[in-house]
Amino acid sequence: MKKIITYGTFDILHNGHIALLKRAKKLGDHLIVGVTGEEYDKNRGKLNVSQSLHERIKNVEKTGLADQIIIEEYDGQKVVDIQKYGVETFAIGSDWEGKFDYLQEYCKVKYLPRTKGISSTHLRNNLSFVKLGMIGYGKIAKRFLIESKFVSNTEIIAVYGKNYKSSKKFIDKNEIKYAEKNFNKFLENVDAVYIATPHDSHYEYAKLCLIAGKHVLCEKPMTLSLNETKDLIRLAKKNNVVLMEAVKTAYIDGFSKMVSLSKSGIIGDIVHLDASFTKFISNKNSREYDIQMSGGSHNELMTYPLIAACKILGHDVINYKNLRYYLKSDVDIFSKLELEYKKSTANLYVGIGAKKEGDLVITGTKGYIYCHAPWWKTSQFEIKFEDSKKNIKHKHNFLGDGLRYELAEFISCINAKSSFSFRLNDLDMLFLTKFINSDYKSIKLG
Numbered sequence: 001m002k003k004i005i006t007y008g009t010f011d012i013l014h015n016g017h018i019a020l021l022k023r024a025k026k027l028g029d030h031l032i033v034g035v036t037g038e039e040y041d042k043n044r045g046k047l048n049v050s051q052s053l054h055e056r057i058k059n060v061e062k063t064g065l066a067d068q069i070i071i072e073e074y075d076g077q078k079v080v081d082i083q084k085y086g087v088e089t090f091a092i093g094s095d096w097e098g099k100f101d102y103l104q105e106y107c108k109v110k111y112l113p114r115t116k117g118i119s120s121t122h123l124r125n126n127l128s129f130v131k132l133g134m135i136g137y138g139k140i141a142k143r144f145l146i147e148s149k150f151v152s153n154t155e156i157i158a159v160y161g162k163n164y165k166s167s168k169k170f171i172d173k174n175e176i177k178y179a180e181k182n183f184n185k186f187l188e189n190v191d192a193v194y195i196a197t198p199h200d201s202h203y204e205y206a207k208l209c210l211i212a213g214k215h216v217l218c219e220k221p222m223t224l225s226l227n228e229t230k231d232l233i234r235l236a237k238k239n240n241v242v243l244m245e246a247v248k249t250a251y252i253d254g255f256s257k258m259v260s261l262s263k264s265g266i267i268g269d270i271v272h273l274d275a276s277f278t279k280f281i282s283n284k285n286s287r288e289y290d291i292q293m294s295g296g297s298h299n300e301l302m303t304y305p306l307i308a309a310c311k312i313l314g315h316d317v318i319n320y321k322n323l324r325y326y327l328k329s330d331v332d333i334f335s336k337l338e339l340e341y342k343k344s345t346a347n348l349y350v351g352i353g354a355k356k357e358g359d360l361v362i363t364g365t366k367g368y369i370y371c372h373a374p375w376w377k378t379s380q381f382e383i384k385f386e387d388s389k390k391n392i393k394h395k396h397n398f399l400g401d402g403l404r405y406e407l408a409e410f411i412s413c414i415n416a417k418s419s420f421s422f423r424l425n426d427l428d429m430l431f432l433t434k435f436i437n438s439d440y441k442s443i444k445l446g
């Protein structure tokens with residue numbers, strides 16, 4: 001029997017895919033189709049796939065052309081598959097011409113004509129294009145803009161800021177279409193908004209956007225009061241729009257994998273979590289040291305350790321203690337938050353004027369998970385045991401500075417018409433706000 005193998009994502013199956021499968025099938029008697037796995041696609045930077053692996057497999061199945069369907073999960077798998085299944089010919093579209101010549105060592109390689117004028121990318125763009133507006137033009141906004149270029153189906157088309165001259169300068173420098181003076185006009189032209197202004201302005205902006213029926217991705221901390229977060233959640237539900245807090249860690253696959261492994265029983269019962277994030281900010285004139293702008297290490301950074309506690313230990317905190325350390329300034333330079341759950345505890349640390357190792361440790365009754373800095377951009381972690389021969393290392397591809405993952409999730413929630421992401425849902429957002437807004441005891445250092 002002559003076996004043929006071909007691979008693809010097969011997102012929104014189209015005539016080009018079907019023609020390719022027909023051509024491949026003609027080359028032999030048994031066609032194996034490799035459909036790319038979700039994690040594999042993300043790892044190779046394909047963040048825009050709109051259908052689940054299950055849906056894509058079902059669609060390939062429905063063509064009746066595949067005799068066998070397999071999942072492609074890692075780079076280098078093709079060499080293994082060809083030998084494992086005794087493949088005679090590897091076939092792929094001509095857009096890949098030359099790229100798979102290295103497989104000639106194992107089988108024949110055929111580049112088949114690609115159907116002109118159609119692609120999944122094209123279909124996805126026609127599906128729904130999200131016109132994004134950005135409120136604010138500071139440091140994080142610049143990084144977000146760079147990262148947004150890696151997410152398809154969306155483009156930042158407008159910027160609004162209090163100072164029109166500065167927003168105009170920002171759009172000219174970054175080739176964005178409009179800077180708007182009038183907030184309502186700005187809203188009229190966009191489908192969704194990214195809020196990247198100082199913390200205490202988030203609520204008012206988010207509220208106005210949600211009322212206007214716009215989807216909102218809001219920088220962390222989303223608000224500084226539980227009632228405000230509750231109100232935003234209510235408005236998102238009422239207006240059927242997406243509300244997402246931009247905590248990049250929550251949307252990174254490596255982090256989700258670490259969370260699910262920690263709960264799988266592999267390290268036994270979880271008894272404790274340590275998570276730290278310190279970022280030394282030397283410019284004492286910056287927003288982070290300004291009490292009027294709700295600065296301080298706790299407001300600035302505690303969301304990151306909190307997302308780890310929230311996802312790994314849950315929401316049911318029975319007791320907590322928050323210590324915030326002050327030098328001469330009005331803002332805390334270091335903050336320690338101790339959480340007590342029924343069967344576990346957490347120690348969370350952040351600092352802008354004091355430094356500490358920024359790692360994360362999940363302690364279990366059989367072993368522990370160790371993730372070194374920057375664990376909030378999770379690209380690797382290790383499951384460790386008393387017997388080090390049993391240790392397991394995990395690696396995940398992490399691209400750019402992580403903001404592309406939160407934007408990709410935001411766009412996919414908009415397309416799926418769900419108000420919240422399962423990666424950071426409404427209850428998680430309430431948890432984060434509650435402990436950002438916690439009662440605390442001050443420790444005077446100077």
Ligand code: CTP
Pocket residue numbers: 007008009010011016017019020091092093094095096113114115116117118119120121122
């Ligand atoms: N293909 C084709 N003709 C097209 C589109 C795709 O022959 N018009 C082939 C590709 O060359 C590949 C297979 O179909 O061999 C699966 O490709 P895939 O990447 O899933 O499809 P695209 O439409 O190219 O997807 P994207 O736009 O996401 O890159």
